[in-house]
Amino acid sequence: EAGVTQFPSHSVIEKGQTVTLRCDPISGHDNLYWYRRVMGKEIKFLLHFVKESKQDESGMPNNRFLAERTGGTYSTLKVQPAELEDSGVYFCASSPRFTGGNYNEQFFGPGTRLTVL
Amino acid sequence: GIQVEQSPPDLILQEGANSTLRCNFSDSVNNLQWFHQNPWGQLINLFYIPSGTKQNGRLSATTVATERYSLLYISSSQTTDSGVYFCAVWSFNKFYFGSGTKLNVKP
Numbered sequence: 267e268a269g270v271t272q273f274p275s276h277s278v279i280e281k282g283q284t285v286t287l288r289c290d291p292i293s294g295h296d297n298l299y300w301y302r303r304v305m306g307k308e309i310k311f312l313l314h315f316v317k318e319s320k321q322d323e324s325g326m327p328n329n330r331f332l333a334e335r336t337g338g339t340y341s342t343l344k345v346q347p348a349e350l351e352d353s354g355v356y357f358c359a360s361s362p363r364f365t366g367g368n369y370n371e372q373f374f375g376p377g378t379r380l381t382v383l
Numbered sequence: 384g385i386q387v388e389q390s391p392p393d394l395i396l397q398e399g400a401n402s403t404l405r406c407n408f409s410d411s412v413n414n415l416q417w418f419h420q421n422p423w424g425q426l427i428n429l430f431y432i433p434s435g436t437k438q439n440g441r442l443s444a445t446t447v448a449t450e451r452y453s454l455l456y457i458s459s460s461q462t463t464d465s466g467v468y469f470c471a472v473w474s475f476n477k478f479y480f481g482s483g484t485k486l487n488v489k490p
Contacts (some may be wrong), residue, residue: 299477299478308387308480308481309469309471309478310483311479314476322476332388355424357426371416371427371428371431372416374418374425374428375426375427376426377424378422
């Protein structure tokens with residue numbers, strides 16, 4: 267079974283440009299999460315999709331970030347315009363539908379390393 | 384949100400040595416996972432351990448939820464164990480991560 271995949275693995279852009287990150291969750295996983303780790307700090311939650319619906323986007327830093335999950339399959343995270351402080355590693359994770367509780371083991375993708383110059 | 388503290392922040396070991404990494408958390412949690420971030424940046428699931436003890440080869444983990452801590456044991460360390468180890472706790476439908484323990488195993 268294929269794991270969570272992310273594209274691109276690395277992206278280097280200039281301040282003010284736009285970048286779109288993509289995440290393909292494990293097939294059949296309803297839950298999809300975005301996290302990021304900036305400047306060696308802890309990994310922080312950005313948002314959570316259940317299928318195509320945004321369940322929780324409390325971690326999105328500002329309106330320069332837009333996440334979508336059309337059709338409830340893959341997700342994109344767009345940063346427009348990118349700022350220097352957006353540099354870091356962006357992780358995607360997925361988990362199966364919650365049954366009998368509100369948690370299932372999450373599986374993380376390899377991350378996209380974003381560098382804004 | 385929940386505070387997650389990991390210790391030590393940095394650890395240098397000689398190959399073959401054993402070590403214990405600790406994760407303290409500030410409130411009751413629904414679940415806990417340990418991850419290893421390898422030198423290529425990938426987050427690898429090690430343990431899904433809300434309570435009790437689990438073992439997988441040279442690694443084992445124990446979570447005492449009532450006392451709000453978890454321990455990760457690495458025995459007979461190898462150079463491939465190097466990287467950053469993260470503890471993450473699940474609460475309010477999201478993960479809260481610690482800052483990690485950076486492990487360097489020298490040959």
